[in-house]
Amino acid sequence: MLGFITRSFACAFASVFALWGLASAQDLPPYNPVTAERLLTPEADNWLMYRGTYDSHGYSPLDQIDSGNVAELELVWSFATGLREGHQAPPVVNDGYMYVTTPQNHVLALNAASGELLWRHARFLPDDLQQMHPTNRGVALYGERVYMATVDAYLVSLDALTGETIWEVPVEDYYNGYYMTLAPLAADGKIMVGVSGGEWGIRGFVAAYDAMTGEEVWKTYTIPAPGEPGAESWPGDSWRTGGVPVWITGSYDPELNLTYWGTGNGGPWTGDTRPGDNLYATSVIALDATTGELRAHHQYHWNDSWDWDEVSAPLLIDFEREGREISGLVHPGRNGYLWFLERGADSIGFVDAGPYVHQDVFTGIDPVTGRPEYDMNRKPGIDFEVDFCPSLWGGKDWPPAAFNPASRLLFIPANENTCSTMAGEETQYSPGRTFIGRGQSDNGGFFLREGAEHLGELQAWNVDTGEEVWTTTFASHNWGPVLATAGNLVFMGGTNDRYFRAFDAGTGEILWRYPTSSGITGVPTAFAVDGRQYIAVQSGWGVDAQRQQNMINMVRGADFHVPQGGSVWVFALPE
Amino acid sequence: MQPVTEKSGKTDGEKLSRRSLLGLVGGMVAAPRLMAQPPERMRPQAGDELVFDEGPLQGEVVRPGLLELNARPISAMARDPASGVVRSGSRLNRVMLARIEAQRLTPRFQPNAADGIVAYSAVCTHTGCDVFNWDGEQLRMACPCHESQFDIYDGGRVVGGPAPRPLAMLPLEIVDGTVRVAGPFRGRVGFQQAF
Secondary structure, eight states, X not given: OHHHHHHHHHHTOEEEEEOOSOHHHHHSOSOOOBOHHHHHSOOTTOBOSTTSSTTOOOEEOOOSSOTTTGGXXXXXXXXXXXXXSEEOOOOEEETTEEEEEXXXXXXXXXXXXXXXXXXXXXXXXXXXXXXXSOEEOOOEEEXXXXXXXXXXXXXXXXXXXXXXXXXXXXXXXXXXXXXXXXOOEEETTEEEEEOBOTTTTOBOEEEEEETTTOOEEEEEESSOOTTSTTGGGSOTTGGGGOBOOOOSOOEEETTTTEEEEEBOOBSSSSGGGSOSOOTTTTEEEEEETTTOOEEEEEESSSSOOSOOOBOXXXXXXXXXXXXXXXXXXXXXXXTSEEEEEEEOSSOXXXXXXXXXXXXXXXXXXXXXXOOEEEOGGGSOBBTBOEEESSOTTOSSOSSOOEEETTTTEEEEEEEOSEEEEEOBOOOOOOTTSOOOOBOOOGGGGEEEOTTOOXXXXXXXXXXXXXXXXEEEEESSOOOOOOEEETTTEEEEOOSTTOEEEEEEXXXXXXXXXXXXXXXXXXXXXXXXXXXXXXXXXEEOOOHHHHHHHHHHHHHHTOOOOOOOOOEEEEEEOOO | OOOOOSOOOOOOTTTOOHHHHXXXXXXXXXXXXXXXXXXXXXXXXTTOEEEEOSSTTTTSBOOXXXXXXXXXXXXXXXXXXXXXXXXXXXXXXXXXXXXXXXXXXXXXXXXXXXXXXXXXXXXXXXXXXBOOEEETTTTEEEOTTTOOEEETTXXXXXXXXXXXXXXXXOOEEEETTEEEEOSSOBSOOSOOOOO
């Protein structure tokens, strides 16, 4: 108990660095509260949530910057965050107020047009915290508040104008391996979060909190308890420590009142430690926004043994198949397959799926259910070492894909030619310790396919034909979240050369690029202030992009490192 | 509220008293009652025994003969021999114990070893994960979170990955056939909040 008190004591601290008397604050209009209605149909000038809109398209209808003039794009301002590691959060913008988060749970409020700092909220994290993924993926806005999920597993509500803490609630105990890195989802008057910890023996869940009071409204586990549907897919007590985290913001269909969340790996990593399908690991789950009830699910692959978290939320896209209009869910999987599903009030149906990168594990897909069959010689187990492609980081890890509804193209940030070697080893659960059970393999268990001429890709797929339209390749691996705009453009960083790039959305041609101070794994956004369109992104290399670079160095005998240090970058056309 | 201008880089739980912590965020929270640190949370103290913290010998007092040469390091906690209190109240107290070839240890670290036995903080200096992995071929300690690697023969020097500093070393001695703590950690335990 004493330990808990002390930890809570440490958690209670946060500093607010407020700047007074700056002209920038006076330049801004009164804060425009973010209502439920505005979240349903955000103004084109604003970027109010992680992917811009509830359908997770990552698409801006702004078209002042287009494929004809993007070559003139120039830097308007940049801002050093003062922090290292992976800066993955989108600059979220509400009528000229910008909010970004950083590793170590800082929130910066900036004048979106000028870059001047309004306030900084700096969380004081406990000394005994373990951070496997030192990052944060952004804020949620609701009312006149800003919400952040923290790496010590708190949900924090801040005053949008001053940065002062209104309340904070513990979501779980970080000491037992729970942590949070995702941007919360504000919907139906609630703030929803999921927990990380798939490498620490957690039992994953999504929880919703009253946006005003912080009281927990519902909590739905991603692993059923004995007696619940799906419990038979976990042997013994494995459900207690089976992982299945949720660490990317869900999508939301307001008509069905369903939120769609991607779920992560089972634990330990090799599935022979927990024989069974392991519902609802590596799945999409549909949760009722009001009650949290699990209404439907689709498991992309059963008994995950490759650390292929399928945490990216599916994009809500209505697409055509053989003359039929389908209310769909589209998901470029970490398992290297592009999944097309059909969403209903109480169902998720399988439409079709196929590989978008080289994948040597699946030998077939059931045409009705979508259940894959495996080459069992590519499924690692205890003391059973195998090779498989794509690597454990998958064809696409967490960086989100984007969709242009006008051109019908889906843009996937992919990694090709990367593979893993993996074996399981016996491991015992102990609270607060890693629960991975991966044995040691040569070269860190990573290798490149023979003859690999490139690693990173940006792919464009037509969602109605299900065909790849173009692919642009990079020598570097790619950890770049994607932004699509109505200006026939796609924006993405992600490579180890530090460039932020604009692509012609129709051809994939690189039309513009800018070398930032670090590598970009941040989610880009578009917004406008006083009629001028801006493109914003954070630069700040770290976490798994850096980890994969270490592996590439190892297999190539190289010693290449991307400089670290976070910063916000905002671009526009010349005035 | 006054703007805070003090640089908030002092996050070392060992050195930062609660009073100075409060100074850092002056005026933001009510001061809780100050209390003595309970013995289970105190860092290892000179004279403490060590007990195994994992494996088949969990809970047993560490004796030199129980450690195999160049084997995977094993985690241990300090115990006050007088009261029997195990200092398990903070994971920052955990050490990784190993028996190595004494003469191969870099000379300036040899005073910290006892009969070839060395103890390093188990907490990675990068982001605070437990350094539980072991590369038995290169004799390196490794972190499962970001693959930082540390040279067990060179004072925990960083030889791979993103860790910025060596692992802190805990000086040891042999007393009455048991491995004892000879003094406080040499170096800073844990990771440093960067801002």
